[in-house]
Structure formats: C-alpha cells, structure tokens
Amino acid sequence: MKILLFGKNGQVGWELQRSLLPLGDLIALDRNSPKLCGDLTNIKGIAETIQKVAPDIIVNAAAYINVDKAEKEQNLACTINTEAPSIMANEAKKLNAWFVHYSTDYVFDGNGNNLKKECYPTAPLNVYGRTKRDGEQLISTSNCHHLIFRTSWVYGAHGNNFIRTMLRLGKERDSLKIVNDQIGTPTGAELLADITAHALRTALKHPDVSGLYHLAATGYTSWHAYAHLIFKIAQEFSFELKIQPDQLMSIPSNEFPTLAKRPLNSRLNTQKLQATFNINLPSWETPVRRTVTEILNRNS
Numbered sequence: 111m112k113i114l115l116f117g118k119n120g121q122v123g124w125e126l127q128r129s130l131l132p133l134g135d136l137i138a139l140d141r142n143s144p145k146l147c148g149d150l151t152n153i154k155g156i157a158e159t160i161q162k163v164a165p166d167i168i169v170n171a172a173a174y175i176n177v178d179k180a181e182k183e184q185n186l187a188c189t190i191n192t193e194a195p196s197i198m199a200n201e202a203k204k205l206n207a208w209f210v211h212y213s214t215d216y217v218f219d220g221n222g223n224n225l226k227k228e229c230y231p232t233a234p235l236n237v238y239g240r241t242k243r244d245g246e247q248l249i250s251t252s253n254c255h256h257l258i259f260r261t262s263w264v265y266g267a268h269g270n271n272f273i274r275t276m277l278r279l280g281k282e283r284d285s286l287k288i289v290n291d292q293i294g295t296p297t298g299a300e301l302l303a304d305i306t307a308h309a310l311r312t313a314l315k316h317p318d319v320s321g322l323y324h325l326a327a328t329g330y331t332s333w334h335a336y337a338h339l340i341f342k343i344a345q346e347f348s349f350e351l352k353i354q355p356d357q358l359m360s361i362p363s364n365e366f367p368t369l370a371k372r373p374l375n376s377r378l379n380t381q382k383l384q385a386t387f388n389i390n391l392p393s394w395e396t397p398v399r400r401t402v403t404e405i406l407n408r409n410s
C-alpha cells in the first residue's frame with residue numbers, strides 16, 4: 111500500500127506522519143520537498159507527483175489557513191484550497207486511489223446554536239470558507255473515492271495554534287480580551303490523524319463509505335472559556351503568567367474587528383462519522399489538557 115501525504119509539516123500533517131505509517135509505505139511531502147513537487151501552488155507539479163508515485167491513497171493536509179490574509183490573497187487561497195485538491199481528486203480517480211482531504215466549519219455561516227449536519231446548506235462568510243467549500247464540491251464531483259473531514263478549532267503540540275498564542279500572550283501581556291460569543295469545539299490534530307487512519311482501514315474494505323464527514327471532539331466552548339482553561343492548566347504547572355485566569359476579559363466579536371468575518375456557531379454534528387466508522391469521539395477538554403501539558407513540559 112503506497113500512501114502520498116501533502117502538507118507533512120502542518121499540525122495535522124505532522125500527526126498523520128505517525129498515524130499513517132502502519133498502513134503502508136508513506137511518502138510525505140511539504141512545499142519544499144526536493145525530488146517530488148509538494149507545492150500546492152504548482153498545479154502541474156502536483157499532478158506529475160501523483161502520476162509518478164501512483165499511490166493507493168492520497169492525503170492532503172496542506173491548506174491556506176490564514177483566514178484574515180485570505181481576504182487579500184483570494185487567488186492564492188483559491189489555488190491552494192480549491193484548485194490543488196481538485197487536481198488531486200482527478201488524479202485519484204484516474205488511479206482508482208482514495209483521496210483524503212480536510213475542510214472546515216467555516217463553510218457555514220454559523221447561525222443558530224444547533225449542531226450542523228453534513229447536509230446543512232453551506233454559506234461561507236469569508237474567502238477562506240468559500241475556497242474550502244469550493245474544494246469540497248470539486249472533490250465530490252470528481253467521483254473519486256474520497257473522505258472529506260470537516261473539522262474545527264484545530265490544535266496540536268506541533269505547530270501554531272490558539273493554545274500556543276494564549277501561552278505566549280499570557281507571558282507577555284498585562285491584560286487580554288478574548289471573544290466570548292463564538293462557540294465551537296477545539297479538536298486535536300492527534301485525534302484527526304488517528305481517526306483518518308481508522309476510517310481508511312474501513313474504507314479500503316468498504317468503498318461505499320466514500321463521502322463527507324464532520325469530525326470534531328464532543329461538547330463545545332467559547333474562545334474565552336477555552337483560554338480560561340488553558341490559563342488554569344498553565345497556572346497549575348506554575349507557568350509564568352502575567353495574567354491570572356480570572357483576569358481574562360470577555361468581549362463580544364464586534365469589539366474585536368477582524369478582516370474576515372467569523373461564524374458565531376461552529377458546532378458540528380458528528381453522528382454520521384461515529385455511526386459509519388463505529389467510534390466514540392472524546393469530549394474536547396481532556397485532549398486539550400494533554401496538549402497544553404505537553405507544550406508546557408517541552409518548554410520547561
């Protein structure tokens with residue numbers, strides 16, 4: 111079994127390098143890989159890489175994820191998030207290979223406070239969400255065997271994310287305002303990578319599971335409550351903080367203007383994934399605690 115992974119150094123890509131290894135021979139690329147093209151802005155190069163490797167499974171963990179910058183770099187975001195995954199899907203179809211791709215809750219407008227199912231109509235509020243939604247649609251219409259995992263609020267011990275930003279700001283700043291009216295579910299890169307490997311094992315035996323799935327931990331929180339938990343864990347570890355957890359200020363989104371509009375409700379209904387692949391997704395707090403601890407231990 112030959113597996114070709116794009117975006118090996120991202121949060122999810124890093125964990126996939128671990129979780130995919132037992133499935134077969136893994137060729138893992140990043141944008142600077144020397145012999146095979148792993149740069150998603152080089153569409154022809156990506157197609158040639160896939161043709162040369164002829165993998166059984168293609169996994170794309172690379173993406174343009176800077177949500178605010180995407181508002182100004184629409185073409186680049188579109189190339190990386192829409193065109194490149196579409197080419198990968200077309201090449202997968204020619205090879206009869208599986209294609210695994212990740213998408214986001216930002217394909218929705220975030221209205222209401224219900225958990226969104228896969229079939230809920232998409233209505234992205236920003237360029238990033240639109241380019242990811244368009245990527246999903248092109249993969250789906252390519253008719254290749256695919257698993258698209260829509261997820262939310264991704265973090266990992268490796269890479270940049272909200273946990274690392276909070277720990278850094280907690281050390282530097284005397285006060286911090288955090289948005290309290292955007293709700294969602296922090297989801298670990300480790301979980302995403304482990305479920306990907308598990309789902310692929312099923313998919314290889316049962317091709318009819320091909321499709322789009324919501325994949326996130328269970329429960330939900332706000333950015334403010336999430337930051338509070340991170341600060342509390344840091345406090346337990348005697349991590350040097352200028353701000354104590356209860357001093358974190360809570361503000362509505364309209365007091366923290368950003369270039370790209372964000373959905374208020376990022377909650378995803380994961381029943382389809384849990385039923386199809388026979389898994390229980392964990393609640394979000396325990397794995398967050400584990401990752402914060404891991405980051406703090408590494409820094410100590």
Ligand SMILES: NC(=O)c1ccc[n+]([C@@H]2O[C@H](COP(=O)([O-])OP(=O)(O)OC[C@H]3O[C@@H](n4cnc5c(N)ncnc54)[C@H](OP(=O)(O)O)[C@@H]3O)[C@@H](O)[C@H]2O)c1
Nearest residue numbers: 119120121122141149150151172173212214261262263264
């Ligand atoms: N992060 C989140 O909160 C979040 C939420 C929902 C969904 N997702 C989705 O989850 C997936 C994985 O995200 P992540 O959190 O692992 O993001 P990440 O840590 O930023 O990883 C993305 C990777 O893509 C690479 N990349 C960017 N442009 C590239 C290019 N032109 N060619 C090749 N590689 C390129 C980046 O490489 P460099 O390091 O060299 O830039 C980085 O290694 C993505 O599909 C994302 O849309 C993420």
